[in-house]
Amino acid sequence: MFYYANYYLNFSKLLGITKESKVDFQTSQKHILEMYRSGKEIPWDVRKPQPALEDAEREGLFKGLVLDAGCGFGDNAIFLAKKGYKVVGFDFSEEAVEIAKDRAKKSGVERDCEFFQADALNLDKSPLSGRKFQTILDSACLQCFDPKTQNDYINNIAPMLEGGGALVLLVVCNQSQLRSWCRGLRWMENHLNQLFCAESGWMIKDMLHTVFLENIPMVRINKGVRSFEPVTPSPCLRMVAVRPVRSKQLQVVVVASVLALAAGGLLLLLRRRAGAR
Numbered sequence: 660m661f662y663y664a665n666y667y668l669n670f671s672k673l674l675g676i677t678k679e680s681k682v683d684f685q686t687s688q689k690h691i692l693e694m695y696r697s698g699k700e701i702p703w704d705v706r707k708p709q710p711a712l713e714d715a716e717r718e719g720l721f722k723g724l725v726l727d728a729g730c731g732f733g734d735n736a737i738f739l740a741k742k743g744y745k746v747v748g749f750d751f752s753e754e755a756v757e758i759a760k761d762r763a764k765k766s767g768v769e770r771d772c773e774f775f776q777a778d779a780l781n782l783d784k785s786p787l788s789g790r791k792f793q794t795i796l797d798s799a800c801l802q803c804f805d806p807k808t809q810n811d812y813i814n815n816i817a818p819m820l821e822g823g824g825a826l827v828l829l830v831v832c833n834q835s836q837l838r839s840w841c842r843g844l845r846w847m848e849n850h851l852n853q854l855f856c857a858e859s860g861w862m863i864k865d866m867l868h869t870v871f872l873e874n875i876p877m878v879r880i881n882k883g884v885r886s887f888e889p890v891t892p893s894p895c896l897r898m899v900a901v902r903p904v905r906s907k908q909l910q911v912v913v914v915a916s917v918l919a920l921a922a923g924g925l926l927l928l929l930r931r932r933a934g935a936r
Contacts, residue, residue: 708738711869723793729800733759740768749777782815797828822904831871832894855900864899871895
C-alpha cells in the first residue's frame with residue numbers, strides 16, 4: 660500500500676524515537692505531530708508550492724472555492740490565493756496551522772486564506788462542517804492514512820465537494836517503491852482506480868506521472884552530521900477525479916434553467932406589448 664507512515668518513520672531517529680512498533684494510522688499521526696513539535700526541519704516543507712500544483716493551476720483544474728486537505732504549512736494554499744482563488748486549508752496539527760496563518764499574513768493573502776485545525780476523519784465535527792467546495796486539493800494527505808482508514812478519509816471529504824467538482828490528488832511513492840519509479844507508480848494507479856471507482860461515486864478524469872519535491876534527510880559522511888537536501892524530487896502520481904452531478908441535482912439544475920428561460924421569455928413578451936402601446 661502507498662502508506663506514508665513507513666516514510667515518516669524513517670525520520671524517527673531525527674526525533675529521538677527509537678521504539679519499534681506496528682505501523683498504523685495512530686502511530687503515523689503521533690510521529691508526524693512529533694515532527695511538527697520538534698522544531699526541526701520537516702521533510703515535506705520545501706517553502707514553495709509543488710511544481711505539480713503549479714502545472715495543475717495552469718491547466719485550469721482549480722475552480723471556485725478551494726479546500727486544501729492536510730495543508731501543512733500552507734504553501735500550496737498561499738500559491739493558489741496569489742492566483743486569485745479563495746482557499747480554506749485544514750490540518751490536524753495546531754502547530755502547522757499557526758505557521759500557515761503566519762506565512763499567509765507575511766505573503767499578504769491572509770484575507771484569501773483560512774486555516775483550521777481539524778481531524779480529517781471527523782470533519783462533520785469541525786469548523787468546516789456543512790461547507791461546500793468546487794475543488795479539493797490533496798497534496799500527499801491521502802497516503803498518511805493506512806488502508807483501513809483511507810476510505811473513511813475519502814468518505815469525509817466527498818460530501819464537501821459540490822456535484823461536478825474536482826479532487827486534485829498528489830500521491831508520492833514511498834521509499835520501498837523508489838527503487839522502481841515505474842513499478843511503484845503503476846501500482847498506485849491500480850490502487851487509486853479501486854478507491855475512486857464509479858461505484859464509490861467518483862469518475863477519474865486523468866492520471867499522469869510527475870514529481871513531488873521533498874527535503875530528504877542524508878548523512879554527511881565526512882563529519883557524520885545529519886542534514887537535509889534543500890530539494891529532492893520524488894516520483895509522484897497526479898490524479899484528477901470528479902463527483903458527477905447526481906440525478907436529483909441534475910433535475911434541480913434543469914428545472915432552474917427552464918424556469919429562468921421561461922421568466923426571460925415572459926419578460927421579453929411584456930416589453931414588446933408595452934412597446935406596441
